Amino acid sequence: MVEKKEHELIVSVSPHIKGEESVSRIMWSVNLALLPAFLMSLYYFGPRALLVTLLCIGAAVASEYIIQKSLKKDVTVSDGSAFLTGLLLGMNLPPGVPFYIPIVGSVVAIVITKQLFGGLGYNIFNPALIGRAFLLISWPKAMTIWSESTAAFVGLDAKTTATPLGILKEEGLGKLIEMFGDKINLYTQLFVGNRAGSLGETSVIALLLGAAYLLYRGYITWHIPLSFLATVGVLAWIFGGKSGLFTGDPLIHLLSGGLMLGAFFMATDYVTCPTVRKGQIIFGIGCGAITILIRLKGGFPEGVMFAILLMNCFAPMIDRSVKTKQFGAIKETKK
């Protein structure tokens, strides 16, 4: 629908202003905004990161092309949305996955989650996240082998280790501080991204850079990311501590895991989040609450992915309930 409208001639009264925004422009901007985080992943995880990400992107674009051809629809691979799905999926995978995993994930993301629902604009769930959730359930072992970040071009073999959130869950904050030296060093390393984790999620500073660009361009608004991050921070502070309420460490929860990537680049997906501002704030709060619930009490160390997917289920309902009333409308009374 949207693609067609771009070329339609809309007749209206003057004066006319031609907007510069289009689907492909926004999509490629988001891809551009992810570039710093991608470069950081190359720096820390080496050629393997490049290979995994390229496989994801290639498989996503190819399956979009094939399915659109076979359904006899207009082929829209050049608008960058399949490229973005592939890139996001790649950034969500651990560095050492076998090479069939990115391909399966991309096919699930594009074919099942997006094209079966009618293509861009109609999907209920975020394609990249469904792809990742599918992979995590299907190959739980391969999807949770994390390797230590090294300045990869030195040529050392990567050592496998747990992610900071995994260590926090299994052995507590003390062990984590011991590993990184002191608290300040821990925060700095998390902020720069020198830690084990999915390819693109580690470097907070690179993700924030990209997010700042998107916010500046007005492609995303502050509502979802801010309410998401604030909820995680506050709840981590209240419930995260071992020695009672209000002793948790919010910073470590904010800086680790896929939170920054999720909050700025995946929860804000136009299609799968509520469209009304008030609804977006509810959406963000829900994402944050489920994230912390899974991180602190659940069976998985990281909950951002499931939180966003679960809130995707609720998004149509949120939209219904915060819909603004028409001026002067009265509630319909039933007989």
Place this chain on the structure above:
Amino acid sequence: MDFNKLFELVVSASLINNFVFTRFLGLCIFFGVTRKMETAIGMSITFVSVMVISATLSWLVFENIMIPLDITFLKIIVFIGIIATFVQSADTIMKKVSPTMYYKLGVYLALITTNCITLAVPLIHAGEGYTLIESIAFGLGSGLGFALALVIMASIREKLELAEVPAPFKGLPISFIVAGLIALAFTGFSGLITL
């Protein structure tokens, strides 16, 4: 009475072991009434109340009649009988006492008689040996979980009305795919409470 245990039972029956998304029960009603939000809400209200009452009734019969007489091997037939009798009599009584309410919710009562969740809940009590309060909590949790599933699904399906779904997948097939994807999202809750 351990309040935490009850709370855990409700949460576990409604979210973690949601009947629709993790045990795949009650799918006929789930797909049958979720085409519109209005029917989904009507069904949810009726279903929760039926669940709580039938859980209580079947517990009473199981503990007070079937165990003393040592006829627990008959539990499937007996539970079906109890539920069918209760739902049908509720149907008749409601028609007499409150025709307005019958007009709104009566349709759903007939459907519930043959729902598999209403049978699964008493069978699970019998297997786990819950106390009366626990089995009421479990019935309530299962009902609420089913209601949640109905409402989510109805809101998604109403949105999908506008989507350009490929022709072979229109209607029911895409709904099955949606249900599968929601189930995938619900695996995130696994391991939250271990009972």
